[in-house]
Amino acid sequence: MFKKTYDWIDERLNITPIWRDVADHDVPAHVNPANKMSAFVYCFGGLTFLIIVTQILSGMFLAMYYVPDIVNAYRSVQYITDEVLLGNIVRGMHFWGASLVIIMMFLHMLRVFFTGAYKAPRELNWVVGVLIFFVVMAFGFTGYLLPWDQKAYWATAVGAQIAETVPFVGPYIKTLLIGGDILGALTLTRFFAIHVFFLPAALLGLLGLHFIMIRKSGIAGPL
Known part of the structure; x- marks a missing residue:
């Protein structure tokens, strides 16, 4: 059944050359699984991408229940945690994945540097990789406010004050972030929009460019 379906699709879209080009791509000897330590070090990029995919999928699940307003935001998070089937697990994956993706990306950048x-x-x-790192950091900053609890509120307030200290443009950055003089409904809505629309678009574009250039230049050699 699967083969018939695949043949039907392949006859119309000619997908075999596309995935065969990826599957048949040579892997350098220093990334060979036989060299366990070297292969492990070169897995940080792939692990980072795997966590990013997990974050996207879990975020899509959470977005179906989350309400981005100051009255219902915290209640919706509680509902996801306590009432939704597997909601606590998915929220936990998204919460811890936000920290883990930064750690794995940092290790990947260390490998690239050294x-x-x-x-x-x-x-x-x-x-492009550094820009991806900044985008992921922005994901963490904007997502931290979304539960709209005391910890999220005051952490974002501190972050806005830090942004305000940037020379010349600091006050404008703060106003752009929080949508006014104080944190409120507009801040939460703005952070939600940035978190689920603007940053994913930037991330997917940068990742696509990153993979194209990796494909073109190949994996770098050993130290």
């Missing part, structure tokens, strides 16, 4: 993989001809890919 193996010299940021040098020519991969300088642009390093820049």
Whole structure:
């Protein structure tokens, strides 16, 4: 049944050359699983991507129940945790994954740095990777406010005050973030929109560019 379905799709879209091009791509010897330590170090990028996919899927689940207003935000989070089937597990995955993805990305960037993989001809890919790191950090900052509890509120207030200290443009950045002089309904709505619309669009675009350049330049050699 599966083969018939695949053949029917392949006859119309010719998908076999696409996945065969990926599957048949040679892997450098220093990334060979036989060298366990080297292969493990080179897995940080793939593990980061796996966690990002998990964050996207769990976030889509949470978004079906979350209400981005100051009256119902905390209640909706409680409802997800206490009432929704497997809601506590999915929320826990999303919560801990937000920290884990930063750790794995940091380890991946350390590997790239210490193996010299940021040098020519991969300088642009390093820049894109740094931009991805900033986007992931922005995910953490905007998502932290969404439960709308005391810890989230005051942590965001501190973050806004830090942003205000940026020379010349600090006050404008703070106003852009919180939507006014104080944290309120507009702040929560703005953070939610940034978290689920703007940042995912930026992340997917940067990841696509990152993978294209990896495909073009190949995996960097050992130290």
